[in-house]
Amino acid sequence: MKCYDTDPLMTPTRVERQELQRTIARFRGRRVLVVGDLMLDQYIRGAVSRISPEAPVPVVRVTNETYIPGGAGNVVSNLASLGAAVSVVGVVGEDDAGRRLLEDFKSKNAYVQGVCLDAQRQTTQKCRVVAERQQAVRYDRETTGPLSHLTETRLLAALADGIAKAEAVILSDYGKGVIGPKLLARAISTARRRGIPVTVDPKPEHFRKYKGVTCVTPNTSEAWACMRREPQSGLDRLVALGRDILKTLNSRSVLITRGPDGMSLFEPHGKVTHIPTVAREVFDVSGAGDTVISAFTLALAAGAPLARAAVLSNQAAGIVVAKLGTATTDPRELAEAFR
DSSP states (O other), rough: OOOOTTEOOOOOOOHHHHHHHHHHTOOOOOEEEEEEEEEEEEEEEEEEEOSSSSSSEOOOOOOOEEEEEEEHHHHHHHHHHHHHHEEEEEEEEEOOOOOOOOOOHTTTTOOOOOEEEEESSOOOEEEEEEETEEEEEEEEEEOOOOOOOOHHHHHHHHHHHHHHHHSSSEEOOOSSSOOOHHHHHHHHHHHHTTTEEEEEOOGGGGGGGGTTOOOOOOHHHHHHHTTOOOOOSSSSHHHHHHHHHHHHHHOOOEEEEEEGGGEEEEEEEEEEEEOOOOSSSOOOOTTHHHHHHHHHHHHHTTTTOOOHHHHHHHHHHHHHHTTSSSOOOOHHHHHTTOO
């Protein structure tokens, strides 16, 4: 895959499209470990025809209710849809939300022995009430903060077992307590020792603890927040930011997702690749970042170089944002986009 220093990656040639399709064909069965904050997203949908007589709020007549994995769970869903053999390390409570998550993962043939049950914690659950396609309210149930010593010990054991069998590791950090300093350091050092990629969907508060990873994948606002800087406009400033992140973390790469402007990949020695968006229509950006890190990491596990992995992840994100709701794509759909 050709790269152009600080210039856009142009439309792939026929040979490059064939390389991309060969990489996609190698997705199936690649062993990827997901470590992070598992969540359950609940959507209550309905219609509004009147205002409550008890308070000035709409009365929603419920017509539909759905549950889908969120947070690191959405990364699991994306990987499974793309054909990976997924293992999960995380924590859920002994509650209905936790049971729903485990059932969903098992239905996708994900390996869930690394998910620890903690009766003292509540599974993170986000409930969104949507009236006439407009979100009326969201309420959360969750326990945040550091894990107990017992749960952390169990989690570290599950991590060691999971990395020993994995071809790549994704750290999905939503700041709920699973990605603590000890687990983070252990995951990065073990993955590097084994010579497998380790990528991070970062939380700005933990940013400087991601040193030595293969790639961090912040969006533009997260990238500025990670460096504790006020956002600035202009491509030159973005390039300087990406290079500073690369140097600060001593990582192999940085992939900044830029919404309608596509994404920018930063590699050592000043190499920068700008990849324009391929999305023709955007209906819902929910979970697009999870799609990016899933496709990017899976491509690395399948042997793709960084630039090719980024192009694949950009195309995957372009597919899912054209779908309503938190969505995924699959190898057939992704390969078709490169024909």
